[in-house]
Amino acid sequence: MTLELSESLLSLLAPAVVINNFKLVSISENTGGIILRFEELSDLVPAFLHGRDFKENGFMNKIELHTFPQKGKSCYLQIFRRRWLDKESDKSYYNDYDLHKKGIKATDELGAFLKKNNRL
Numbered sequence: 001m002t003l004e005l006s007e008s009l010l011s012l013l014a015p016a017v018v019i020n021n022f023k024l025v026s027i028s029e030n031t032g033g034i035i036l037r038f039e040e041l042s043d044l045v046p047a048f049l050h051g052r053d054f055k056e057n058g059f060m061n062k063i064e065l066h067t068f069p070q071k072g073k074s075c076y077l078q079i080f081r082r083r084w085l086d087k088e089s090d091k092s093y094y095n096d097y098d099l100h101k102k103g104i105k106a107t108d109e110l111g112a113f114l115k116k117n118n119r120l
Helices: 003-013 016-020 108-115
Strands: 022-030 035-038 053-059 061-070 073-080 082-085 091-095
Touching: 003 016, 003 061, 016 022, 022 073, 061 108
Parallel strands: 035 073
Antiparallel strands: 022 035, 053 082, 061 073, 082 091
Protein backbone atom coordinates (compact mmCIF):
# COMPACT_ATOMS: atom_id res chain seq x y z
CA MET A 1 0.00 0.00 0.00
CA THR A 2 1.37 3.41 -0.88
CA LEU A 3 1.97 6.09 1.70
CA GLU A 4 -0.62 8.36 0.04
CA LEU A 5 -3.28 5.65 0.24
CA SER A 6 -2.44 4.94 3.87
CA GLU A 7 -2.73 8.63 4.77
CA SER A 8 -5.99 8.91 2.86
CA LEU A 9 -7.50 5.93 4.70
CA LEU A 10 -6.26 7.24 8.04
CA SER A 11 -7.96 10.60 7.39
CA LEU A 12 -11.29 8.72 7.24
CA LEU A 13 -10.73 7.32 10.73
CA ALA A 14 -9.14 10.14 12.70
CA PRO A 15 -9.45 13.95 12.78
CA ALA A 16 -6.74 16.13 11.24
CA VAL A 17 -5.45 17.32 14.65
CA VAL A 18 -4.65 13.70 15.52
CA ILE A 19 -3.12 12.83 12.14
CA ASN A 20 -0.93 15.97 12.15
CA ASN A 21 0.40 15.64 15.71
CA PHE A 22 0.36 11.93 16.48
CA LYS A 23 1.67 8.74 14.90
CA LEU A 24 -0.48 5.64 14.52
CA VAL A 25 1.51 2.92 16.33
CA SER A 26 -0.97 0.04 16.43
CA ILE A 27 -4.39 -1.20 15.44
CA SER A 28 -6.05 -3.95 17.44
CA GLU A 29 -9.42 -5.62 17.36
CA ASN A 30 -11.19 -7.33 20.24
CA THR A 31 -14.74 -8.07 21.34
CA GLY A 32 -15.14 -4.43 22.45
CA GLY A 33 -14.26 -3.01 19.07
CA ILE A 34 -11.36 -1.66 17.06
CA ILE A 35 -8.67 0.37 18.83
CA LEU A 36 -6.26 2.70 17.04
CA ARG A 37 -3.36 3.76 19.27
CA PHE A 38 -1.71 7.10 18.55
CA GLU A 39 1.40 8.53 20.23
CA GLU A 40 2.41 12.19 20.04
CA LEU A 41 5.30 12.88 17.69
CA SER A 42 8.53 13.14 19.68
CA ASP A 43 9.64 16.36 17.97
CA LEU A 44 6.64 18.37 19.22
CA VAL A 45 8.34 19.78 22.29
CA PRO A 46 6.26 22.40 24.16
CA ALA A 47 7.31 25.94 23.18
CA PHE A 48 8.21 26.82 26.78
CA LEU A 49 11.04 24.27 26.72
CA HIS A 50 12.76 25.52 23.58
CA GLY A 51 16.31 26.50 24.50
CA ARG A 52 16.09 24.79 27.91
CA ASP A 53 17.57 21.55 29.19
CA PHE A 54 14.80 18.91 29.11
CA LYS A 55 14.15 15.24 28.54
CA GLU A 56 11.19 13.10 27.51
CA ASN A 57 9.35 11.82 30.56
CA GLY A 58 6.90 9.18 29.35
CA PHE A 59 3.28 9.75 28.43
CA MET A 60 0.24 11.37 30.01
CA ASN A 61 -2.81 9.22 30.78
CA LYS A 62 -4.45 8.15 27.54
CA ILE A 63 -7.42 9.95 26.08
CA GLU A 64 -9.89 7.54 24.51
CA LEU A 65 -12.32 8.92 21.95
CA HIS A 66 -15.15 7.14 20.21
CA THR A 67 -15.19 7.65 16.45
CA PHE A 68 -17.31 6.32 13.60
CA PRO A 69 -17.87 2.53 13.71
CA GLN A 70 -15.87 0.31 11.36
CA LYS A 71 -16.88 -3.13 10.15
CA GLY A 72 -19.97 -2.92 12.36
CA LYS A 73 -17.84 -2.52 15.49
CA SER A 74 -17.20 0.39 17.81
CA CYS A 75 -14.00 2.22 16.93
CA TYR A 76 -11.85 4.03 19.49
CA LEU A 77 -8.84 6.32 19.21
CA GLN A 78 -6.42 5.95 22.10
CA ILE A 79 -4.31 9.09 22.20
CA PHE A 80 -1.13 9.34 24.23
CA ARG A 81 0.39 12.79 24.74
CA ARG A 82 4.07 13.00 25.65
CA ARG A 83 5.35 14.56 28.83
CA TRP A 84 8.66 16.44 29.05
CA LEU A 85 10.66 17.20 32.17
CA ASP A 86 12.45 20.53 32.58
CA LYS A 87 15.73 19.48 34.21
CA GLU A 88 16.23 22.89 35.86
CA SER A 89 12.89 23.17 37.65
CA ASP A 90 11.99 19.44 37.73
CA LYS A 91 8.52 20.38 36.39
CA SER A 92 6.66 18.42 33.74
CA TYR A 93 5.22 20.03 30.62
CA TYR A 94 2.99 18.77 27.84
CA ASN A 95 1.14 20.00 24.78
CA ASP A 96 -2.59 20.59 24.96
CA TYR A 97 -4.81 19.80 21.96
CA ASP A 98 -8.46 20.49 21.25
CA LEU A 99 -9.39 16.85 20.68
CA HIS A 100 -13.05 16.81 21.76
CA LYS A 101 -15.84 18.95 23.12
CA LYS A 102 -16.23 19.13 26.89
CA GLY A 103 -18.57 16.47 28.23
CA ILE A 104 -18.37 14.08 25.30
CA LYS A 105 -15.64 11.50 24.70
CA ALA A 106 -16.10 11.34 20.94
CA THR A 107 -14.37 13.01 18.03
CA ASP A 108 -15.88 16.34 17.04
CA GLU A 109 -17.04 14.80 13.75
CA LEU A 110 -18.91 11.96 15.46
CA GLY A 111 -20.40 14.36 18.01
CA ALA A 112 -21.67 16.65 15.23
CA PHE A 113 -23.15 13.68 13.37
CA LEU A 114 -24.94 12.40 16.47
CA LYS A 115 -26.25 15.88 17.32
CA LYS A 116 -27.49 16.38 13.76
CA ASN A 117 -29.39 13.08 13.96
CA ASN A 118 -30.78 13.81 17.45
CA ARG A 119 -28.80 10.98 19.06
CA LEU A 120 -26.86 13.09 21.48
